[in-house]
Amino acid sequence: MRLVDLSHRLQEGMPHHPMHPRAPVVLTGSLAHDMTARWMGEHPELGRVSFVNEQIVLSGHTGTHLDAPLHAGRDRPDAAEIDLAACVGAATRLDLRKHCGARVVLTAEDLAAALPEGEALSPIVLLNTGWADTLTEDPDRYYRNSMGLTEDGALFLRDAGVRCVGIDAPSIDAPHTPGAPAHLHFLRRDPVVYVIENLRGLEQLPLQVPHFSAAPLPISHSSGSPVRAYALLDEREMRTS
Structure with missing residues (x-):
């Protein structure tokens, strides 16, 4: 088995979202x-x-982190109430890097086209946009011009029974998208679709990932938690696939 670390290192002075604390x-x-x-x-x-x-x-939303429902809705569950079973397990990586660009929004059609015929979505879906590369090149651009989902893209994943969506960008919604539809459809509705943001290194993963983990800290009254996201890959299966 090979372990692939998918998290950004947490350190003082690290780049952060302009709406988050100055010293996260x-x-x-x-x-x-x-x-x-x-x-x-x-x-x-x-x-x-x-x-x-x-x-x-x-800050609860620093680096690679998971959004709890409280992040997008009053009186919604906090980070301590996150269902671990929803953010640990088999995952599907959708390769969307051909769409990579400033403020690009990914539609249901884009997502469906990234899934090869005959393949099914796992309960955890990882959106490999390629936007993570921008963080080292231009942190300000990474946060202010990031990619995200359209409303129909979010509904496509929810309707497919997905329980957790990760993205290699700072937010599941692009900054110019009115109404933050992905956050609201995922976190304000039941069953919850948890959101993992600021992943990195997703290009190292195959389409179907046997084991992915992004377990949060059980912090009461918190709207999110940093996670140590990683994948376990069976290299023998990868060589024969």
């Missing part, structure tokens, strides 16, 4: 090695004992 990641020290070494004693083989700990101040 802040680390402050609470315990230092020099401090704890004064009273922790000595190990006979491994030397002076010491520990370090830090406080992490983190």
